[in-house]
Amino acid sequence: MSSSISPIRIGIVGVGKIVRDQHLPALAKDRDYQLIAAASRHGKVDGIVNFPDIETMLGVVPELDAVSLCMPPQFRYEAARKALEAGKHVFLEKPPGATVSEVEDLKALAAKQGVSLFASWHSRYAPAVEAARIFLASTNIKSAAIVWKEDVRRWHPNQDWIWQPGGFGVFDPGINALSIATYILPAMYITSAVLDFPVNRDAPIAAQVAFRAANGSDVTMDLDWLQTGPQSWDILADTDAGQMVLSGGGSKLAVDGNIVHEEPEAEYPMLYRRFAEIVHAETSDVDLAPLQHVADAFMLGKRNVVEAFFD
Amino acid sequence: MSSSISPIRIGIVGVGKIVRDQHLPALAKDRDYQLIAAASRHGKVDGIVNFPDIETMLGVVPELDAVSLCMPPQFRYEAARKALEAGKHVFLEKPPGATVSEVEDLKALAAKQGVSLFASWHSRYAPAVEAARIFLASTNIKSAAIVWKEDVRRWHPNQDWIWQPGGFGVFDPGINALSIATYILPAMYITSAVLDFPVNRDAPIAAQVAFRAANGSDVTMDLDWLQTGPQSWDILADTDAGQMVLSGGGSKLAVDGNIVHEEPEAEYPMLYRRFAEIVHAETSDVDLAPLQHVADAFMLGKRNVVEAFFD
Numbered sequence: 001m002s003s004s005i006s007p008i009r010i011g012i013v014g015v016g017k018i019v020r021d022q023h024l025p026a027l028a029k030d031r032d033y034q035l036i037a038a039a040s041r042h043g044k045v046d047g048i049v050n051f052p053d054i055e056t057m058l059g060v061v062p063e064l065d066a067v068s069l070c071m072p073p074q075f076r077y078e079a080a081r082k083a084l085e086a087g088k089h090v091f092l093e094k095p096p097g098a099t100v101s102e103v104e105d106l107k108a109l110a111a112k113q114g115v116s117l118f119a120s121w122h123s124r125y126a127p128a129v130e131a132a133r134i135f136l137a138s139t140n141i142k143s144a145a146i147v148w149k150e151d152v153r154r155w156h157p158n159q160d161w162i163w164q165p166g167g168f169g170v171f172d173p174g175i176n177a178l179s180i181a182t183y184i185l186p187a188m189y190i191t192s193a194v195l196d197f198p199v200n201r202d203a204p205i206a207a208q209v210a211f212r213a214a215n216g217s218d219v220t221m222d223l224d225w226l227q228t229g230p231q232s233w234d235i236l237a238d239t240d241a242g243q244m245v246l247s248g249g250g251s252k253l254a255v256d257g258n259i260v261h262e263e264p265e266a267e268y269p270m271l272y273r274r275f276a277e278i279v280h281a282e283t284s285d286v287d288l289a290p291l292q293h294v295a296d297a298f299m300l301g302k303r304n305v306v307e308a309f310f311d
Numbered sequence: 312m313s314s315s316i317s318p319i320r321i322g323i324v325g326v327g328k329i330v331r332d333q334h335l336p337a338l339a340k341d342r343d344y345q346l347i348a349a350a351s352r353h354g355k356v357d358g359i360v361n362f363p364d365i366e367t368m369l370g371v372v373p374e375l376d377a378v379s380l381c382m383p384p385q386f387r388y389e390a391a392r393k394a395l396e397a398g399k400h401v402f403l404e405k406p407p408g409a410t411v412s413e414v415e416d417l418k419a420l421a422a423k424q425g426v427s428l429f430a431s432w433h434s435r436y437a438p439a440v441e442a443a444r445i446f447l448a449s450t451n452i453k454s455a456a457i458v459w460k461e462d463v464r465r466w467h468p469n470q471d472w473i474w475q476p477g478g479f480g481v482f483d484p485g486i487n488a489l490s491i492a493t494y495i496l497p498a499m500y501i502t503s504a505v506l507d508f509p510v511n512r513d514a515p516i517a518a519q520v521a522f523r524a525a526n527g528s529d530v531t532m533d534l535d536w537l538q539t540g541p542q543s544w545d546i547l548a549d550t551d552a553g554q555m556v557l558s559g560g561g562s563k564l565a566v567d568g569n570i571v572h573e574e575p576e577a578e579y580p581m582l583y584r585r586f587a588e589i590v591h592a593e594t595s596d597v598d599l600a601p602l603q604h605v606a607d608a609f610m611l612g613k614r615n616v617v618e619a620f621f622d
Binding site: 098294 | 385388409410411412413416476477498499500501503504508513519525562600603604605606607609611612613614616
């Protein structure tokens with residue numbers, strides 16, 4: 001993009017862990033953005049003006065071009081609607097909402113308002129994902145397995161919202177896996193699912209999901225939030241061209257044990273590149289397939305009650 | 312439709328209660344159809360050739376133009392795919408599948424095959440639904456309430472599949488309510504839900520769902536499967552033009568207590584009229600909004616465990 005275009009004046013809403021870890025560093029390095037305001041119930045961003053809520057921010061800082069919404073998904077829709085109605089471009093952290101229907105409504109509103117809506121899926125921008133997509137598109141996939149096992153105490157310490165209804169539980173990391181899988185594998189649909197709910201929580205701590213792909217091959221997904229030690233964020237595929245392993249959350253690609261692609265991750269910088277791209281192209285980028293599979297898993301899935309979970 | 316067009320040669324799959332009660336009488340009276348075959352694990356239809364499964368039926372009776380799929384939703388996708396691949400038009404009983412993604416896949420396959428796919432919603436063809444839609448479109452809706460309370464022992468005696476994962480439970484009648492609501496009310500999305508699961512069952516027996524409509528008004532849905540005595544299948548709306556009550560599952564419309572529309576129901580005859588219409592127009596009719604709301608309710612909803620249910 002030409003440097004002659006003015007930077008996108010952006011405000012960030014919901015200042016929590018992901019904003020500090022990823023959004024602020026990515027925005028600080030990108031000359032196409034100027035971060036000018038933040039709104040959050042609890043967090044603050046140093047060096048810019050902070051507000052308690054998005055309404056106040058939109059009212060006091062009308063020169064904002066765009067907002068990035070990073071609060072828990074249960075609260076994203078109302079904020080997105082206010083921003084779109086005020087004519088702002090909207091970047092949605094993943095998952096883009098608490099329901100599929102509400103995001104479809106936002107998509108229609110963005111089109112009506114002539115602004116850009118971005119349902120971001122950061123894992124799709126992991127470094128080896130595109131190489132995996134190209135590899136799989138060139139061969140026949142016999143079967144695939146998604147294995148996403150991590151330690152919730154390490155990655156989501158005391159995040160109560162994630163355990164509440166609409167907080168997704170283990171599908172919060174699982175939707176990252178699905179955002180990659182739906183990008184690199186053929187269209188697929190869920191045939192069965194088992195979801196384990198801790199007796200004291202309203203979201204699952206583990207899930208096993210079986211899919212069938214349009215070509216008839218089987219895809220399994222194994223999600224677990226109690227994995228200590230090495231963490232697993234892998235997609236494996238048995239293909240006519242060999243055994244593919246996309247590991248490290250999409251960062252490393254190997255075929256038959258030989259590493260064919262590995263580079264440092266730069267997911268959030270690439271997300272903000274993509275957002276600038278759609279803003280300048282006056283278009284939107286809203287793919288709901290990952291969220292749709294999660295909704296389908298909850299609808300079709302059998303629920304087991306398992307032992308209580310405490311942080 | 313002109314009587315010079317040959318009748319649609321149709322086969323019916325999954326011969327259970329709804330087929331005997333509704334599909335067979337509707338087809339028997341409609342000169343645009345010729346029912347020539349049936350396939351079912353258990354049931355049989357007198358006077359035509361019967362098969363144990365759809366594969367055998369499709370192989371032995373290649374002159375079939377269309378199939379009507381009435382087995383439980385968990386088994387509908389595979390059968391639909393086989394029928395579409397064989398070039399048949401497909402009528403799907405409600406709900407059209409066990410997941411939203413699989414029906415989207417069928418929709419794409421029907422388009423590719425150049426045949427018609429019909430996701431049928433029989434309650435949309437209840438006699439007063441169109442009058443309710445016209446009334447609501449002409450006024451401002453302040454709030455609405457969906458109240459669907461029936462006795463599962465009376466309407467679904469010993470139907471084990473309905474209690475299994477993917478069987479929908481109380482959302483099986485509830486999706487009828489949603490098929491009307493999504494047709495007569497503005498676009499809406501779920502803001503919260505509570506689902507009651509009997510301790511010995513894998514599907515809910517009651518649900519309370521809160522929606523917000525695009526115009527900001529609140530819509531509630533109250534589903535209950537333990538209502539004995541009078542049964543409630545009502546949609547109420549408080550509007551600038553008065554209090555609307557659409558009762559009897561869409562059969563009777565009253566405004567401020569005055570009945571404005573009432574006539575005998577003819578849902579299934581009208582469904583088969585609609586199917587013939589889309590077959591002759593070479594188009595499909597697949598609206599997934601009712602199923603999407605059910606998936607969203609399962610994803611966003613809080614689960615309560617309630618006392619065991621026995622038929």
